[in-house]
Amino acid sequence: MGKGKLQKFAEMETFSNVFQYPFSVIENVPFEMKGHWREQYFHNDNPIVLELGCGKGEYTVELARLYPQVNFIGVDIKGARMHKGAKEALTAGLSNVAFLRTNIEIIDRFFAKDEVQEIWLTFSDPQMKNPRKRLTSTYFMNRYRHFLVDGGLIHLKTDSNFLFTYTTYMVEANRLPLLFRTEDLYHTDGIDEETRKILSIQTFYEAQWIARGLNIRYMKFHLPQQGELVEPDVEIPLDDYRSFHRDKRSSLETSK
Numbered sequence: 001m002g003k004g005k006l007q008k009f010a011e012m013e014t015f016s017n018v019f020q021y022p023f024s025v026i027e028n029v030p031f032e033m034k035g036h037w038r039e040q041y042f043h044n045d046n047p048i049v050l051e052l053g054c055g056k057g058e059y060t061v062e063l064a065r066l067y068p069q070v071n072f073i074g075v076d077i078k079g080a081r082m083h084k085g086a087k088e089a090l091t092a093g094l095s096n097v098a099f100l101r102t103n104i105e106i107i108d109r110f111f112a113k114d115e116v117q118e119i120w121l122t123f124s125d126p127q128m129k130n131p132r133k134r135l136t137s138t139y140f141m142n143r144y145r146h147f148l149v150d151g152g153l154i155h156l157k158t159d160s161n162f163l164f165t166y167t168t169y170m171v172e173a174n175r176l177p178l179l180f181r182t183e184d185l186y187h188t189d190g191i192d193e194e195t196r197k198i199l200s201i202q203t204f205y206e207a208q209w210i211a212r213g214l215n216i217r218y219m220k221f222h223l224p225q226q227g228e229l230v231e232p233d234v235e236i237p238l239d240d241y242r243s244f245h246r247d248k249r250s251s252l253e254t255s256k
């Protein structure tokens with residue numbers, strides 16, 4: 001590990017807004033703040049919003065600035081990235097921000113029933129070959145149901161046609177109420193001022209994809225508690241610019 005990373009990790013240990021629970025830790029020790037984030041950390045009754053796969057935490061920090069009456073928690077496994085958002089929130093004195101370093105696979109160990117109001121998925125890895133790891137798969141929707149309020153909101157902002165198309169089918173197949181959907185966010189008319197302000201927050205990955213001329217896609221939908229969820233059974237063209245994720249021996253152009 002580089003010196004810079006080691007320094008960031010050491011600094012993170014001292015940050016009061018960071019909770020580090022890689023799998024090896026949580027396996028042995030239950031997370032005692034589960035169900036008590038508001039009273040024990042935020043010291044208020046405000047709603048909680050998660051950014052899953054937050055990277056450097058741009059959405060977590062900027063939304064917290066825009067909405068002081070809402071609590072925001074960024075979740076990622078990569079500590080060196082999270083360091084940036086955590087430090088910025090501390091420096092700015094944002095008391096409505098926390099970061100949780102863990103694997104999203106075990107996210108339901110950290111939040112109790114109805115503890116979370118909304119989830120943001122920002123430029124998530126599309127996981128084209130592995131639906132089980134896709135953050136908008138029904139596998140993850142079922143996980144989210146353990147702690148998201150009935151009808152809680154899920155936002156997906158992505159460059160990936162694959163992930164966006166898959167999620168569209170997933171939403172349709174399960175009749176999840178879709179509130180808004182655009183395949184080209186920055187060339188869509190009729191978006192109100194407040195929504196525009198939120199959606200123009202740009203993450204590290206977003207800036208890179210925009211520089212490469214890719215469309216930014218966005219949708220938001222409700223996730224009700226009722227009803228068994230089914231995986232969509234469709235073949236979707238792979239994102240060709242993500243060839244580094246493709247098995248070299250495979251000539252597949254589509255995936256489920």
Ligand SMILES: C[S@@+](CC[C@H](N)C(=O)[O-])C[C@H]1O[C@@H](n2cnc3c(N)ncnc32)[C@H](O)[C@@H]1O
Nearest residue numbers: 053054055076077078103104122123203204205
């Ligand atoms: C493509 S990056 C996007 C980061 C950030 N949202 C942005 O837009 O710049 C995906 C992020 O998700 C995180 N991630 C992916 N799968 C994860 C998992 N199972 N648990 C925790 N973090 C995960 C990665 O560490 C990475 O930081």
